[in-house]
Amino acid sequence: MPHLSWSDQEEVDGGGSRSNPERFLGQNYEELQRDFVKHRARFIDDKFPPNASSIGEGLLTSSELEQVEWIRPTKLVADPQLVVDGESRFDLAQGELGNCWFLAAICAITFQQDLVDEIIPGGQSFREDYVGIFHFRFWRFGRWVDVVIDDKLPTIDGRLIFVHCKTCNEFWPALLEKAYAKVCGSYADLNGGLISEALCDFTGGVFLSLALKENHPEHWNLMYRAKKYKSLMGCGSHHGATSANTALPNGIVEGHAYTVTGVTQVMSDGQPIKLVRLLNPWGHKEWNGDWSDRSPLWGSVHKEERTRLLDSKDNGEFWMSIKDFCISFANVEICCLSPAFLDGSSPESWITARYEGQWDEKTGGGSMERTQSFWTNPQYRVKIPAIETHDGDGQGFNLLVSLMQKPNNRHRRHVHNEHIGFSVFVIPPELKAQKVFPAQFFSSSAPVARSKGVSDSRQVEEFLRLKPGYYLIVPFTYKPNTPASFLITLYSK
Structure with missing residues (x-):
C-alpha cells in the first residue's frame, strides 16, 4: 500500500501554493497578530464583521436576528480551547444551518492529521498572545488561501447558533465554519451543497x-x-x-x-x-x-x-x-491526492498539469453544434504514453480530465454557473506540430471522448481510457460568447 500524505503534492512555491498561500482579501495574519499584541487590543474583522451581513439573508427570522449577540469564546466559557484531545469526528454538533455537506467533509478530514494541520495552522490558542484572531486555510479554484477571522461567534441566549462542539469549551469547528462562511460570503451561503465541493476545498485533491x-x-x-x-x-x-x-x-x-x-x-x-x-x-x-x-x-x-x-x-x-x-x-x-486508487498503481505513476483559462467573445466558441466557432474555444494538448495499464479493477483508466468553473460572485448562493463540458480529439501524427486547430479539423473529426453531456455544476470530470498518442482537449460553454473563467486539470498515467 502506498503512503500518501496530503503534504506530498506541492504546487509551485509561489502565491497560492500550499507553502505560500494567498492572503484572502489581502489580510496578513502574522502582521495583524503582532499589531494587536503590541497594542493590547482585540481584533475585530472589518472584512467579515460580526453583524447581520455576515449571517446573510433568509437564514434567521428578523426577530431571531435581533436576538443575535456576537460573543468571543473567552466570554462564553471559563477555559476556552481551540482543540481538546485532538480533532475528532465525534466533536461536532450541527446548528441551525443546512450545511451537513460541509460538516460531513469536516468529519472526513479528522482521519488525516497532516491535512488537519494544514487547514488549521499551529501556534493558535486562547492563551499565549491571544488577541481574538485566528486563521484557516482552504484550496479555492487552484490556489490555497489563508483566511483570517476574529473569534466573535453568533449566539442567542448565550448558545452558539451554528456548529458547535459537544465539549463545551472546544471551538475549532465553530471557528473553521466561520472562516469557510467568510470565504463563501456568509453563513447563509453555506446552506445546502455537495460534500464533494467541501472535500475539494479542503484538499485540492x-x-x-x-x-x-x-x-x-x-x-x-x-x-x-x-x-x-x-x-x-x-x-x-x-x-x-x-x-x-x-x-x-x-x-x-x-x-x-x-x-x-x-x-x-x-x-x-x-x-x-x-x-x-x-x-x-x-x-x-x-x-x-x-x-x-x-x-x-x-x-x-x-x-x-x-x-x-x-x-x-x-x-x-x-x-x-x-x-x-x-x-x-x-x-x-x-x-484523494492521486487517481492511483482506481487501479492500485503507484501515485508516482501519475503526473498533473493544471491550466487557468477563460471564455469570452473571442474564445467562447460554444458547443460542437456551433460548427464555425467551436474551434475558437481554448485548446489543450496531452500525450498518452505507451505504458502497461492494469486492466482489472481500474479498467485501464489513464487520463482524468477535471474542468472547474470559477465563481462570478463572492457569495456562493449568488454564483451563476454556466453549462460546461469538454471534448477530446485524437491528433493525427502528421499534425503533431499544429499549434491551433481550425474549424475544418473539427468538422471532419469526431471526439473520441467527452464529458457526460454539459452541466451547470461547479466541476465536471471524467476518467478516460485512451490509446497511446497525442490528444486535444477542448473545454467549452454550451452557449457561445459566454464570459467565464475556468481551471482545467489533467492527470495522466
Whole structure:
C-alpha cells in the first residue's frame, strides 16, 4: 500500500501554493497578530464583521436576528480551547444551518492529521498572545488561501447558533465554519451543497463521484482501495418525495450527507460480508437494520473482531452491508491526492498539469453544434504514453480530465454557473506540430471522448481510457460568447 500524505503534492512555491498561500482579501495574519499584541487590543474583522451581513439573508427570522449577540469564546466559557484531545469526528454538533455537506467533509478530514494541520495552522490558542484572531486555510479554484477571522461567534441566549462542539469549551469547528462562511460570503451561503465541493476545498485533491447501483460488484472494491490510499469519502442519501432531512423508519435521513469512515470485510458463519461504516454528522440518528449497532448478526462474528469494529454508542456512526448501502444511498464521493486508487498503481505513476483559462467573445466558441466557432474555444494538448495499464479493477483508466468553473460572485448562493463540458480529439501524427486547430479539423473529426453531456455544476470530470498518442482537449460553454473563467486539470498515467 502506498503512503500518501496530503503534504506530498506541492504546487509551485509561489502565491497560492500550499507553502505560500494567498492572503484572502489581502489580510496578513502574522502582521495583524503582532499589531494587536503590541497594542493590547482585540481584533475585530472589518472584512467579515460580526453583524447581520455576515449571517446573510433568509437564514434567521428578523426577530431571531435581533436576538443575535456576537460573543468571543473567552466570554462564553471559563477555559476556552481551540482543540481538546485532538480533532475528532465525534466533536461536532450541527446548528441551525443546512450545511451537513460541509460538516460531513469536516468529519472526513479528522482521519488525516497532516491535512488537519494544514487547514488549521499551529501556534493558535486562547492563551499565549491571544488577541481574538485566528486563521484557516482552504484550496479555492487552484490556489490555497489563508483566511483570517476574529473569534466573535453568533449566539442567542448565550448558545452558539451554528456548529458547535459537544465539549463545551472546544471551538475549532465553530471557528473553521466561520472562516469557510467568510470565504463563501456568509453563513447563509453555506446552506445546502455537495460534500464533494467541501472535500475539494479542503484538499485540492482528485475526486470521483460514483452513482451507486444495487448489487454492483465493483463498488465495495473501489471504496476499499480508496480507503487504503487514505482517500476521504462521503455519500448522500436519496431525496424524499416531500421534504429533505426526514428520518425513515430504518434510521436513514433522506437528502442528507454522511461521512464514510470505514470499509471492511468480516466473516459471518464462514461467509465473507462486505461492510461500510458511516457517520451522520448530526451525531445521532443511526441505521437500525442489518449490521447496525444492535443487530444480532454481530453475534456471528468472531469476538475479537466484533470488539474491534463494533461501538454501540449512540454517536451517529454505524455499519451496514454494501448491499444495503447501495440501496439506501444515491452516490459516494471519493477525494484523494492521486487517481492511483482506481487501479492500485503507484501515485508516482501519475503526473498533473493544471491550466487557468477563460471564455469570452473571442474564445467562447460554444458547443460542437456551433460548427464555425467551436474551434475558437481554448485548446489543450496531452500525450498518452505507451505504458502497461492494469486492466482489472481500474479498467485501464489513464487520463482524468477535471474542468472547474470559477465563481462570478463572492457569495456562493449568488454564483451563476454556466453549462460546461469538454471534448477530446485524437491528433493525427502528421499534425503533431499544429499549434491551433481550425474549424475544418473539427468538422471532419469526431471526439473520441467527452464529458457526460454539459452541466451547470461547479466541476465536471471524467476518467478516460485512451490509446497511446497525442490528444486535444477542448473545454467549452454550451452557449457561445459566454464570459467565464475556468481551471482545467489533467492527470495522466
